[in-house]
Amino acid sequence: MGSLGPYQRKHKVSVVGSGNWGTAIAKIVAENAAENSDVFDKQVEMWVFEEKVEIGKDSPHYDASVSGPQNLTDVINRVHENIKYLPGVSLPTNLHANPSIEDAVKDATILVFNLPHQFILKTCQQIQGKILPYARGISCIKGVDVSEEGVSLFSERIGKTLGIYCGALSGANIANEVAREKWSETSIAYDPPHMDSKAATPQRSPTSSQVDLVQFQHRDTSGEISKVKLQALPSDYPPINHDILKTLFHRPYFHVRVVNDVAGVSISGALKNVVAIAAGWVEGMGWGDNAKAAVMRVGLMEMVRFGDKFFGATIDQRTFTEESAGVADLITSCSGGRNHRCAKLSVERNQPIEEIEQSELNGQKLQGTLTAVEVNSFLKKQGLEEDFPLFTAVYRILKGQMKVAEIPSYIER
Amino acid sequence: MGSLGPYQRKHKVSVVGSGNWGTAIAKIVAENAAENSDVFDKQVEMWVFEEKVEIGKDSPHYDASVSGPQNLTDVINRVHENIKYLPGVSLPTNLHANPSIEDAVKDATILVFNLPHQFILKTCQQIQGKILPYARGISCIKGVDVSEEGVSLFSERIGKTLGIYCGALSGANIANEVAREKWSETSIAYDPPHMDSKAATPQRSPTSSQVDLVQFQHRDTSGEISKVKLQALPSDYPPINHDILKTLFHRPYFHVRVVNDVAGVSISGALKNVVAIAAGWVEGMGWGDNAKAAVMRVGLMEMVRFGDKFFGATIDQRTFTEESAGVADLITSCSGGRNHRCAKLSVERNQPIEEIEQSELNGQKLQGTLTAVEVNSFLKKQGLEEDFPLFTAVYRILKGQMKVAEIPSYIER
The missing domain is CATH 1.10.1040.10 (N-(1-d-carboxylethyl)-l-norvaline Dehydrogenase; domain 2)
Structure with a gap:
């Protein structure tokens, strides 16, 4: 994607979550990061909740020199397969399983959230203040939380907790089929307040070029208004827009359309x-x-x-x-x-x-x-x-x- | 449907066609004509292409007093079942099978066309000039004719040939299921030039109240412009509009939505x-x-x-x-x-x-x-x-x- 232009810095992508769907998405973004190394740092981090796995003697990944239970991250990084949650699918070698969430996200400009919804809030609290303040997120968590009070989107909850903008990915996708490169389509929704470009918005601070802040209001269905201060991406990064998200997620077997409508x-x-x-x-x-x-x-x-x-x-x-x-x-x-x-x-x-x-x-x-x-x-x-x-x-x-x-x-x- | 108001005359409905789908639709409109006798003439005509049928001794409709092949129309009118094209489905007694197309359509203000598309043109030519000039049509014939030159709608072809306005009915319907009152939905599209109401349009002749003519232009995709002169419905009939079409076609098992978009x-x-x-x-x-x-x-x-x-x-x-x-x-x-x-x-x-x-x-x-x-x-x-x-x-x-x-x-x- 040379058309994105020459920027001094590249985007670092981290995937938070490594279940069935998390690993399938991590495979996709790692494939694209490798193919678009002018825009993305080649190594993609995937945070893996560490656990011990046993590799039986009949497994193709059995290694006689390693005895007893092993760390899942070590196995993934050695055999390039998530033998526990996506067995049988080869992962790109530039996808790095990382047992430390803090280490996995610390340099990321693009954070991909893909874990069971009951763990989101806790996970976000764990990395609050430990991410780049100008990072952006994409939530692959399906659904919304509906209560008597209103509807709350997981992307918004992530965004509010971390003080970043977060879009959403959802589509007619089954993790195992996507991982096996059976053709499907998906939708990505991304519509941050206008600030990434040089075109100044009224709220944009004209004096600081490195730490532009936009305060935007969000009113959810319960009527609650939350104010989020959003920091602009430094201008030596390629802007995070629909084109770059398509570059990161679109594959010949995974067709992406990017829209603005996160709620929809x-x-x-x-x-x-x-x-x-x-x-x-x-x-x-x-x-x-x-x-x-x-x-x-x-x-x-x-x-x-x-x-x-x-x-x-x-x-x-x-x-x-x-x-x-x-x-x-x-x-x-x-x-x-x-x-x-x-x-x-x-x-x-x-x-x-x-x-x-x-x-x-x-x-x-x-x-x-x-x-x-x-x-x-x-x-x-x-x-x-x-x-x-x-x-x-x-x-x-x-x-x-x-x-x-x-x-x-x-x-x- | 008393809400349609008291008019001196009632609509006479005729169904042109009596195959599988034609008979299923005729059943529906006859049921609704019977239930809405303030608006519709109770007897609904169905034109049947006459043919001879045999009723075997094991049929519940066998009549020992009638020997040899019988006219399909006679059988339908005697046993209230189209034993040839919709066997096993009871038809309303107010549905009258008529072997003469000219007789079947001569008094109709609402003509429902439902026959295989290869017979439409010939059938319409047969009744040209023999229908009420202010009649309106609904075509239940699926699809369109596409050629190098453009797309032609069956409803338009019927309308042009007969000099009337014709709408269309199409939906996720299988004749046998609809006939057996399995629930489904359908769409009716009807959007004639504005003339039926008292509100005069610019083209409307102000001097003749019985024979109002509107000349409207239709440009099809080939660019051909056809002019159709449309005669207004006399004001002693209830106007033919979305409400009345819903009254005629909607059943508890056949949900109708009426829209304007005939082409769509x-x-x-x-x-x-x-x-x-x-x-x-x-x-x-x-x-x-x-x-x-x-x-x-x-x-x-x-x-x-x-x-x-x-x-x-x-x-x-x-x-x-x-x-x-x-x-x-x-x-x-x-x-x-x-x-x-x-x-x-x-x-x-x-x-x-x-x-x-x-x-x-x-x-x-x-x-x-x-x-x-x-x-x-x-x-x-x-x-x-x-x-x-x-x-x-x-x-x-x-x-x-x-x-x-x-x-x-x-x-x-």
Whole structure:
């Protein structure tokens, strides 16, 4: 990407998280960092929560000179494979597994967050004040937190905690397929306050060129206004913009479209699970492909309406109807996802979905049922249940207050 | 629907066509005419191309007093079932099968066209000048005619031939499922020049209240401008508008949304078949649900672009991304439709799609392959192949100039 121009410094990329999806994304950004060494530091750091692993004698990675349990990071750096969370996939040699989160992030200008959502806040607190103040983030964590009070995006929570701007990546992606380079698409949303370029904004301090600060306001759906002070990227780095993010994430097998709508990309990833539950029920009823497509269409429209109602001007409804994070992820989730599958089985076996969850998911919880309950508590408080008949129907069916057979008449209008 | 107000005259509805889909739609409008007798004449006519049928002794409809072959219309009117084209489905008793097309349409203010597209022109010519000059039409014929010269909508062809305005109905509907009252949705598009109301338009003749004429121009994609003189509906009829069309077509099991975008509703029904071929190939390759969703998303965007490019201001891109005729019909066609199925088999068996067509479809032709060729001839003439990489890839793969495995790199941008 010579078109990005000659800058004195290169971007250092760190991936925070090394699970299934974290490692798959780390593989991608390391491949691109290696191929675009004019813009990126070749070595990409991946923070790995250290643990001990055993390598059996029948493994191709068995090394007779090493006995007993080994550190996962050492194994990754020696065999270039995350044998625990992404076995069977070769990783680029320029991807470095780092057991120290502080060391992994300290020089990074681009931080990629990809870990289970329950660990985000704690992890961010751990590195507060220990990152470059002008770093930028991309959150690959799916979904949002919905409560009675409002909707909170993981990207925003990361940004607020660290005092940086953080965008989001979400799409119709299954980690194992992406890691095996099966073709898919994704959406990246990135729309920081205007400050990276030389074009001064009114809030930009004209006197300090190295430490430009922009104070921007964010109002979340609960009405809370937070002020975040954002530090400009020094001008000897290539600007972090849509082009550079595409350079970092796009692969021949992983097509990236970069948009501005962080809220849309994030809430799609949560709400589609609620629609997938409904689609699974309808399929379980044996009503045919048209009925399933109808419930998906109605769900898509409620996703649009939800975004429009609670994020207003900042949302672009085309995120839902045209991007991978929207319509494509919805289609995937309503074809083979676990929410869809468990809902379908619950109708076919005439069992509550909780029982299916227990028997099919090994104690894991469905995201769709949790989100349906959270979304309903929020809608109820706003007096808006009737404006979202499908979301409301899903909630009521989960609570035993309605039957799946009533969906068509309930959403009829 | 008392809200439509008290008018002296009622609408007479006729359905032209009595195949599988024609009879299913006739059932619906007859049910609604019976339930809304303040607005509609209760008896709905259905033109049936007369033929002789035999009723075997084991049929529940066997009548010992009638021997030998009988007229299909007589059987339908006696047993209230189209035993030939929609067996097993009871029809409303107020639906009258009529073997004379001229008699069936002569009093109709609302004409519903639902017959195979190769018979449309001839059928319309047969009733030219023999219908009420202020009648309005709805075409349920899927798809469009694409040639090097442009795109022609069946609704427009009907309208031009008969000198009336004709809208369109299309959606994620399978005749047998709709007939059996399995829930689905559909889209009706209806947007005549403004003339039915008392509010005079500039072109409206102020002197004649019974025979108001509006001359409106239609420019199709080939640039041809046709002038159609449209006669206003006499004011003693309820106006034919979105509300009345919803009253006529909406059922608890058949949810209708009425929009203005006739071109969008019509071309969706054709272009989705091209996308379904691509989705079938991708599924056949075993690339997973995400790849399939990706190719569907890209296809949807090319459908939007096609509409935008060739129908410009008259098209509403939300028809593609939000309505049953658009995204929902696309989803259905990419799940279980014959285009998708044959394409999938052609990859799995490594056979040309024509061979699959022959072995699977009993000599019938796939709509998707025909449309892909037609669309390509049009795009090629306009020098626009590169702007529609998926449509172009489908054409080239069909012609053996490209391989399915090349789709991701070909559409990468």
